[in-house]
Amino acid sequence: MSRSEVLVDADWVQDHLGDPGVVLVEVDEDTTAYDKGHIKGAVKLDWRKDLQDPVRRDFVDKTGFERLLSERGISNDDTVILYGGNNNWFAAYAYWYLRIYGHGNVKLLDGGRKKWELDSRDMVTDVPSRPATFYRAEEQDRSIRAFRDDVIAAIGNLNLVDVRSPDEFAGRLLAPAHLPQEQAQRGGHVPTAKNVPWSKAAEEDGTFKSDQALAELYRDEAGLDFGKDTIAYCRIGERSAHTWFVLHELLGQPNVKNYDGSWTEYGSLVGVPIELGDGK
């Protein structure tokens, strides 16, 4: 997979605003950012309300996903350009999610909302009206999603990449430092996991580093065995969707799964092994 098939830059988006067949989608957990201003023509997806089942901890099902995309006016053959805040975490999660449900043409805006804002590019508050479509999803592609038993089986066998900050990895923090620290789970990491914080894959403006820098980061510095399958995790699966995007889509690693249960699930399981301390 080449970079141009999965990523567009801000100039490309600027040049294709309003193109038929191109749908911009802003994805966030806090959608007040969209309400204050977004890229012209962009529709919004709410990471929690739209993409998570309201009762069980899981995705919305296939029917719910079809209803969602139909209602947002997205067709099966549209090119979907995703972007969002938090350095594109939630946009990368939505990218992974659209791939799971088989959407063909989906790309990320490199740098997301932050790069767009730091470039002082135009934002609008008008909400576009798109006619409803008749979207049809595929059955979920489980080859890119890991569950807890996959993670336990991977200990000592496959690449496990913990993409949280070093302090979360070590067990000193239980959530990113912009959130109140919680007490529900045990701190630490899955034994044998390498700590490669998601942020190491991104420049300060939120854009991804070059393919060469990324390959050096994961293979040479972190010591991932590119001949083995990989599972990425974080706290709830959106930061690790960012790393999944890097490994699977930018670097073309064939078998990479995102474990969206992540530390809030693993760190609450009874009887599983946990390791404490800093990465090696």
Add this chain to the structure above:
Amino acid sequence: MSTSGSGCGAPAGGIKVTAGAGDQAVVQGHVTSSGTAVPSGYARLLNADGEFVAEVPLGEDGGFTFYAAPGDWTLRVLAPGGVRAERAVSASTGTITELEVTV
């Protein structure tokens, strides 16, 4: 205070501390330019090794809030127009450390 079940996202300005620091090591403050709040930009928290730890978009009042661990941190501000600023800050448990940044 628990955020279990919710996401990891950073709302603009961060999650405000309403009733004291409790057992948290809070770092919060505002970014201003010539006495005016800078509402468009980002605050990044770096650890003692200079590694990125967290980031929030600035609030309407230029505000930011972090829940750090005790220790020494660097706060870096990025804003449109290539604006950058950095401040060193120490956090400790049960304390709200206030930081006013001018750019």
